[in-house]
Amino acid sequence: MPDSVDTEITDAELVRRAKAGELEAFETLTSRHEQRVFALAMRMLRQEHDAEDVTQQTFLSVLENLESFRGEASFSTWVLRIAAHAALKIIRKRKGLPTVYLEETTEPDGYDSVPHPEYIADWSRSPDQLAAQNEVRRLLDEALTRLDEKHRLIFLLRDVEGLSVRETAEALELSEANVKVRLLRARLQLREELTRVLGDPGKQLPRSHHRHE
Amino acid sequence: MKCEELLAMLNEYVDGTVDPTVCAEFEEHMAGCNPCQVVVDNIRQTITLYKDGQPYTMPVKFRAHLHEVLRQKWREKHPVTTGDEEKSEHQP
Numbered sequence: 001m002p003d004s005v006d007t008e009i010t011d012a013e014l015v016r017r018a019k020a021g022e023l024e025a026f027e028t029l030t031s032r033h034e035q036r037v038f039a040l041a042m043r044m045l046r047q048e049h050d051a052e053d054v055t056q057q058t059f060l061s062v063l064e065n066l067e068s069f070r071g072e073a074s075f076s077t078w079v080l081r082i083a084a085h086a087a088l089k090i091i092r093k094r095k096g097l098p099t100v101y102l103e104e105t106t107e108p109d110g111y112d113s114v115p116h117p118e119y120i121a122d123w124s125r126s127p128d129q130l131a132a133q134n135e136v137r138r139l140l141d142e143a144l145t146r147l148d149e150k151h152r153l154i155f156l157l158r159d160v161e162g163l164s165v166r167e168t169a170e171a172l173e174l175s176e177a178n179v180k181v182r183l184l185r186a187r188l189q190l191r192e193e194l195t196r197v198l199g200d201p202g203k204q205l206p207r208s209h210h211r212h213e
Numbered sequence: 214m215k216c217e218e219l220l221a222m223l224n225e226y227v228d229g230t231v232d233p234t235v236c237a238e239f240e241e242h243m244a245g246c247n248p249c250q251v252v253v254d255n256i257r258q259t260i261t262l263y264k265d266g267q268p269y270t271m272p273v274k275f276r277a278h279l280h281e282v283l284r285q286k287w288r289e290k291h292p293v294t295t296g297d298e299e300k301s302e303h304q305p
Contacts, residue, residue: 021291023284030283035271042269052275056282063286114220117252127261137267144263159260165228184224191255194262199255205248 011075019066026066030059033076036161037083043156044087044149046141054090058083073170077163081171084153091149114184118207119192121199130198143193147186154179155186214242219249227256 011032017025037058041051061082062069069078123130130136144152150172157168158179165183169176219242225231226239243250 023287023291026287027280027283030280034276034279038271039269048272051269052272052279055271055275056279059279059283060286063283063290116217116220117248117255120248120251120255122251123255123258127258127265131262131265136262140263140266155263160263160266162264180224184220187224187227187256187259190263191252191259194259195255205251207248 012071015066015069015071015075026063029062029075033079034059036076037079040080040083040156040161041087043144043160044084044152045090046145050090054083054086057086061086073167077167077171080157080161080163081173084157084171088149088153114181115188115192116207117188117192119196119199119204120207121195121201121204123195123198124200125198136198139194139197143190146193147189151182151186151189154182155190158183159187214238216242216246216249219243219246223253223256227253227260 009028011029014025014029018029034055038051038055041054042048045051045054058079062079069075073081144155147155153172154168157163157171158165163171165176165179168174168183169179172179174182219226219239222231222235222239226236231239243253
């Protein structure tokens with residue numbers, strides 16, 4: 001571990017040093033971001049070996065392309081973008097599809113087409129209590145897998161990794177409008193699936209079809 | 214505000230980026246519409262559950278391997294400045 005490099009040093013400074021040929025700076029950058037990359041890859045691929053491949057490819061690519069990184073996006077967004085594409089490549093390969101980049105959606109872009117909530121009920125327990133249960137973790141994984149990969153990536157980058165909408169759009173080379181509508185679909189679909197299992201049947205409410213004003 | 218309009222602004226509301234005037238309308242709607250209130254709660258809980266969910270930790274063995282691979286690649290790219298930089302600077 002390159003402990004001698006100050007933890008207070010910004011990524012931008014470390015990038016500058018790594019570009020100047022400091023291996024220690026590059027290793028610190030790697031150490032800072034590798035867990036996040038690995039976790040994203042695990043959530044996308046659910047297979048440790050594939051997640052390791054993605055992590056290694058990502059940092060090799062970072063090393064190879066560091067010179068061309070101009071800092072328009074933050075370093076972490078740039079790294080996650082590389083990781084996202086590497087993960088997508090593996091998914092496409094698994095499905096026997098050509099490896100293409102995430103395209104702008106061809107599905108209706110408007111909010112009119114967003115599916116309405118069907119099953120509405122308060123959850124019987126708090127997220128804290130739920131998170132500790134193995135069967136809930138399995139449910140979360142399964143619900144996530146049922147999202148198509150574009151929606152899954154957007155949800156993971158925005159809601160799990162905590163990127164902003166703009167950063168998520170940058171990472172996936174999509175428009176912000178596109179990210180927003182896909183994020184909404186992802187959130188609603190996950191809500192629907194989780195609520196069907198975690199919702200308290202005694203507190204189920206009718207679909208809200210009524211209109212106000 | 215209609216339920217449909219609320220749905221279209223759900224992201225912004227949950228993320229706290231909604232315009233204050235719209236936010237007030239949003240909350241007024243929820244106060245009179247229990248299903249919408251529950252959906253918003255559900256969405257928040259869904260996000261929390263995933264965010265605080267199982268952390269995946271990179272295997273220690275793989276980490277060591279990764280860093281070794283990267284160091285190797287680095288040396289190929291930077292033949293002069295790897296290893297002891299002081300020494301290499303004094304090399305002819």
